[in-house]
Amino acid sequence: MMKKKYFLNANIIDPKNSIEEIGGLIVDENGKIEACGKKVNQNNIPAREKFIDLKEKYIFPGIVDMRVFVGEPGYEYKENFRTLSEAALSGGVTSVVTMPNTSPVIDNVSIVDFLKRRGRDKSKINIFPSASLTKNLEGTNMTEFGLLQKKGIVGFTDGIKTIQNTRLMSRIMHSAYDLDSLIMQHAEDSELSMNGIVNDGIIATKLGLQGISDISEKIIIDRDLSLLEEFNCRYHISQVSSMKSINSIKQKKNDVNFTTGVSINNLSLNENDIGEFKTFLKLSPPLRTEEDRISLIDAINKNLIDVIVSDHKPEDEESKRLTFSQAATGASGIETLLSLSLELVHNGSVKLNQIIKLLTSNPAKILKIDKGNLSIGNDADFCIVDLYKPWVVKEEKMISKSKNTCIDGKKLQGIVTSTFVKGEELFKI
């Protein structure tokens, strides 16, 4: 049992409970939220209790990151549960959905048991594992959605791979409908994007690299949304990257139920940032044009995009110190997810409340987990943020085991000063 904690004079944002006000937060002896909001102030807490005056710093619910790659099992040298949770906490992230692209693949009940034990023993944050849609990510036979769910799997995805076979995708949706399973699809037609590395456009032409057309993303989204019309299972597009995809989503939004995610990288950077072959900016989906980036921000403001993810993909230095075509894909980003999202607030692109909603309550709702909120009686998972404090991202200061940040040297504003999980302060700047 811990001591009660009182936080006063904070800017509290809790989208789920429509709280956006100056107030306080009380954490009870069990690490649960006792009270939250403007009604909590110095007048109604016991006089002898010590409290923390946050001086109008912000309190957000702990961030829920729906797309995180962890190296366990198989690639522990890239990231393990311990290093992942340290990195996450420093960025205000308290819940993550881990991707099944490990070795072995998370595709059966016994490996889930192992994963949960490791997560429980080594991680300080909440781990919500996803399992693969198909056995060994081969795209041929589906996994046991029902049994895996019973073991605590929150969703199914082939992670960096797409279900290419339409017949299989249709059957997956049927099963997911029966079992109320969440399907998370990485949208990319692999035939169309074969050997592709960067967005197909002037940058690909100039750098002499094979392009990935935006149509390869749109074509899978169009296909899946058409299939969904028949069997409306819980379906989530993991990441969109282009205006063409947004147009497809806009068209179908009123006809079928589905949700959409976007990586903070695609919201903040464009293909020009690749410069002269910066391999840390080799991402999937690729960075696209500035026009595409702006369409993604517009989609956030129009509620066409539901979730922002870090797409945290730790890669060791050796897999990035290669030519652009040989280098590994992905960037480490969990610790900068919130700060980089706040850039969109500071530059006037998106309102703060909307950004926080896409980082907390929206992903929790899609996943059907009671996280990402400050509801009374819930685990006190939250972060304290100095919204205006400037800082610079430095590769060597990254906490994640892999330092492959795609925003090295970037000046950001807004930093997490403390992170609490179940009422316990696990990170302090």
Place this chain on the structure above:
Amino acid sequence: MATTSKKAIKISQKHLLGIQDLSISDINIILSESKEFISLNKSKNKKLDVLRGKTQINLFFEPSTRTQSSFELAGKRLGADVMSMNITNSAIKKGETLIDTAMTLNAMHPDIIVIRHQDSGACNLLSQKVNCAVLNAGDGRREHPTQALLDALTIIDRGKKIEGLKIAICGDILHSRVARSNIYLLNMLGAEVNIVAPSNLMPKEIEKLGVNKFTDMKKGLKDCDIVMMLRLQNERMTSSFLSSNREYYEYYGLTPDKLKYAKENVLIMHPGPMNRGIEIDTKLADDINKSVIREQVELGVAVRMACLKIFCE
């Protein structure tokens, strides 16, 4: 007899990675230096000692006949010690990364490394890791700067001024580093560039590089002063780009019939190696009045001598 020029040579770059990085003045420095070597290469005594005591390493990850021998000869004629690495026997085959290879070679204190690599940007990566100058002899689909320079020199040597010329580059543009380097160079020197290719071999948004785009060869060749043909790079083609070679020849092969659309005194160029009967009619390729393909090879040595000399300093 050509001599080493006395004037101070100031080039803006440490390495020759691509035409993109060069200024017009850089290009003029290289071209004027090259001209001095043309006559030297025709003379009896071809040896100079400008690079005596310097070490040149040729690092060719892709097979090459003309570029590799041209660079080797150029280095030797300038008196450098030239070493050509045989990649098939080297540690790269044992899984060594490009950076490690670079560090190993760097430890031997070369003055210049000439690199050809199948990946775009490989020379950029190498240049970040070594102390000496790096000359790009072709990286993936990105650039082949000495080829573009020798093409320009060939045109100039034929008494033409590049500014104001209309030049068509035809064929497999998508996979061609030669096309990219030539687009940058010819644009910079004031030519009008037409790009002719089937849509499957046309890079996306190529018009943003300041060229006119054509899928109809006859239209693309109209009133051109120069026609540059490119090799169909079958080895880089992963899936169906074209139906057949004979259909390609019918629509995109350079034939007397199509060449009629160009100017009367048109010059034909090709970086080699040629696929005769696929992208070019074999008689046209050998037509001494129109084809300058052999001269391109000849002047290639002069251009590479100039580059070695300039970047070694």
